[in-house]
Amino acid sequence: MTGFARVAVLGAGTMGHALALVHALAGCTVRLQDVRPEALERARELIAAALATLCEAGEVAAEAAARTPDRIAPVGSLAAAVADADLVIETVVEDREVKREVYAAIARAAPAEAILASNTSYLDVFPLMPEALGPRAVIAHWYTPPYILDLVDLVPGPSTEPSVLDRLETFYRAIGKRPVRFARLLAGYVANRLQAAMTAEIFRLLDEEGIAPEVIDESIRHGLGLRLLLQGQLRKADFTGLELVARALANRSYTPPPPRGRSPTLDRLLAEGRTGVLAGRGFYDYGGRPAEELFRERDRKLLALKRAWRAIEEGRGT
Numbered sequence: 591m592t593g594f595a596r597v598a599v600l601g602a603g604t605m606g607h608a609l610a611l612v613h614a615l616a617g618c619t620v621r622l623q624d625v626r627p628e629a630l631e632r633a634r635e636l637i638a639a640a641l642a643t644l645c646e647a648g649e650v651a652a653e654a655a656a657r658t659p660d661r662i663a664p665v666g667s668l669a670a671a672v673a674d675a676d677l678v679i680e681t682v683v684e685d686r687e688v689k690r691e692v693y694a695a696i697a698r699a700a701p702a703e704a705i706l707a708s709n710t711s712y713l714d715v716f717p718l719m720p721e722a723l724g725p726r727a728v729i730a731h732w733y734t735p736p737y738i739l740d741l742v743d744l745v746p747g748p749s750t751e752p753s754v755l756d757r758l759e760t761f762y763r764a765i766g767k768r769p770v771r772f773a774r775l776l777a778g779y780v781a782n783r784l785q786a787a788m789t790a791e792i793f794r795l796l797d798e799e800g801i802a803p804e805v806i807d808e809s810i811r812h813g814l815g816l817r818l819l820l821q822g823q824l825r826k827a828d829f830t831g832l833e834l835v836a837r838a839l840a841n842r843s844y845t846p847p848p849p850r851g852r853s854p855t856l857d858r859l860l861a862e863g864r865t866g867v868l869a870g871r872g873f874y875d876y877g878g879r880p881a882e883e884l885f886r887e888r889d890r891k892l893l894a895l896k897r898a899w900r901a902i903e904e905g906r907g908t
């Protein structure tokens with residue numbers, strides 16, 4: 591069997607509610623657990639909103655969408671969530687001590703053969719787990735929103751059985767996701783590491799060169815974005831010609847200094863309460879529009895882009 595009948599998702603925040611949805615759409619029965627009842631209540635609303643967007647975009651059929659919420663049961667107790675799970679997804683706060691406690695509780699309450707997948711962004715979670723969990727534990731790291739973005743970073747720990755990774759890879763590929771597999775833990779995987787490098791550079795442009803946010807985003811969207819979407823960076827390099835790539839490397843026309851770890855621009859925005867879309871303002875002003883509406887609009891546009899992209903990849907419409 592490659593699929594997973596019963597999945598426990600621990601942590602019902604930004605990622606947890608969305609991962610519960612991904613697995614319910616794949617036909618799994620999901621128990622979604624959180625220590626805060628209000629997180630479970632909010633998760634129910636977010637799942638309904640995400641399903642409505644997916645339905646409206648034609649990604650999920652109306653009958654399937656109607657059945658999906660019934661496959662997700664909110665529970666307050668971790669032991670009840672994992673008791674008969676085939677797959678336990680840990681997506682609680684990015685805090686070593688909280689995760690350590692959660693792993694100890696999983697070891698006590700989950701079936702011996704259950705697979706444990708952590709969604710950690712940067713932590714080496716394997717040393718935090720009781721030894722007995724090691725052979726069945728992996729990192730399966732997602733990107734938000736995971737019901738739209740398909741990349742899943744799969745990373746084994748030092749004692750993970752290879753068949754565990756095989757099984758997850760086969761399952762996620764079968765449900766239309768794009769797993770990439772690493773031989774060992776790599777800080778930030780690939781996508782998060784590149785994002786971190788780009789973020790450090792962006793703050794230098796803002797803080798030290800006085801470049802406006804609009805100019806930075808225009809440059810990314812209209813200069814980098816389209817080709818990156820189509821080709822990634824290395825196929826793009828092949829089209830540039832590798833002699834030119836080698837010359838640019840040798841010229842060292844720009845060598846980034848070590849990141850400073852903080853940004854005066856960001857500090858100023860935060861001090862003004864401009865924390866982003868949820869506050870109505872961040873780098874940009876969202877004109878008083880509710881955050882929910884802004885997220886739905888983003889998701890609708892992402893899905894439209896994905897549809898066009900899929901058609902191009904399948905050779906339709908080109």
Ligand SMILES: NC(=O)c1ccc[n+]([C@@H]2O[C@H](COP(=O)([O-])OP(=O)(O)OC[C@H]3O[C@@H](n4cnc5c(N)ncnc54)[C@H](O)[C@@H]3O)[C@@H](O)[C@H]2O)c1
Binds near residue numbers: 683692
């Ligand atoms: N937000 C992202 O874009 C993103 C992307 C990929 C991975 N991640 C990773 O996913 C994990 C969760 O991140 P998030 O953004 O969803 O955080 P979040 O703060 O939105 O949600 C975390 C949830 O965990 C709950 N929680 C805390 N302790 C718990 C416990 N002992 N048992 C059960 N639930 C508990 C909290 O109440 C909260 O609802 C982190 O490890 C993070 O690094 C986040």
